Amino acid sequence: MSEQQLEHRLLRRVTHAVHAHRLLEANDRVMVCLSGGKDSYTMLHLLTKLARTLPFRVELIAVHLDQQQPGYDGTPLVRWLQTQGHRFEILSENTYATVKERMAEGQTPCASCSRLRRGILYSAAERLGATKIALGHHREDTLETLLLNLVYTGKLQAMPARYTSDDGKHVVVRPLITCAEADISRYAASEGFPLL
Numbered sequence: 001m002s003e004q005q006l007e008h009r010l011l012r013r014v015t016h017a018v019h020a021h022r023l024l025e026a027n028d029r030v031m032v033c034l035s036g037g038k039d040s041y042t043m044l045h046l047l048t049k050l051a052r053t054l055p056f057r058v059e060l061i062a063v064h065l066d067q068q069q070p071g072y073d074g075t076p077l078v079r080w081l082q083t084q085g086h087r088f089e090i091l092s093e094n095t096y097a098t099v100k101e102r103m104a105e106g107q108t109p110c111a112s113c114s115r116l117r118r119g120i121l122y123s124a125a126e127r128l129g130a131t132k133i134a135l136g137h138h139r140e141d142t143l144e145t146l147l148l149n150l151v152y153t154g155k156l157q158a159m160p161a162r163y164t165s166d167d168g169k170h171v172v173v174r175p176l177i178t179c180a181e182a183d184i185s186r187y188a189a190s191e192g193f194p195l196l
Contacts, residue, residue, distance in 0.1 A: 003190045007046075010187055013178045014046050021161040023173040024132070026056035030173075031130035033121060034064045034088075036077050036196030038188035039136035043176050044086070045191065047134065062088040063124055065117060067095040076194035089128070093120050122170055131171065138176040138184055 001009075018024050024047075032047060034040045044062055051058045062081055066074050074090065081088045095116045125133050142159040150156060161177045164170065176184065188195070 003187075006183060006187055006190070010042070010179055010183055011046055011049060014043075014175045015050055017161055017175055017177050018050065021173070021177075023134075023162055023175055024051075024054065024058050027058075028131045029059045029061065029129055030132045030134050031121070031125045031128055032060050032062045032134045033136065034062045034077070034081075035136065036064065036074065037136070038184055038193065038195060039138055039176060039181075041080075041191070041193035041195070042179075042184045042188055043134060043136040045193075047175060048084075048086070060087070061128055061130065062086050063121070063128075064088070064090050065095075065120060066090060066092040067117070068092065072196075074196065077196055080194050089124070091120060091124055095120070122165065125170055133170055133172045135172060135174050136176055137174045138179045138181050140181040142174075142177060 024030065030047070032040070032044045034044055044060070047060055051060060064074065064077060066072060078088075078090065093116075121133065124130075137159055159174060159177070162171065162173050165172065
């Protein structure tokens with residue numbers, strides 16, 4: 001499969017998800033969460049292409065959170081965003097130190113880090129007037145969540161393509177929900193995204 005065919009397949013799946021789940025609507029201001037990984041770069045790149053073809057206006061704002069982890073260097077990501085002409089904002093919060101302080105012996109940082117990150121992103125979305133928050137979860141992420149929920153909680157529940165936060169303030173969307181991780185990996189490599 002050529003790079004052009006791969007992009008067409010991914011874009012077709014994102015377009016279908018957008019229409020099927022109302023992920024984008026007229027005059028949306030979408031905060032696109034950019035971690036610096038293959039999934040979020042692909043999501044931003046495809047949403048930018050899709051937005052140009054929609055019959056209504058959608059504004060995209062890329063937001064990256066620097067969590068001040070040791071050895072972190074976000075320069076390649078910032079340079080790429082500038083080169084591509086994206087509107088963006090870099091947030092900087094020392095969640096790394098906060099999680100280290102709160103973590104008990106033998107505990108993993110994932111849950112605490114996730115909660116802190118989500119709170120920071122929700123606050124940013126509110127400040128930016130974002131009507132949607134886009135996350136880069138793909139098909140395998142939602143399948144893994146389904147299995148984890150089934151095994152550990154007995155619930156048959158996967159990641160939804162669209163949901164509203166518990167407080168009702170934020171609509172979270174996952175445009176890559178039906179895209180295969182292998183396709184995203186190939187696409188990110190072919191586009192040369194500067195992965196962090």
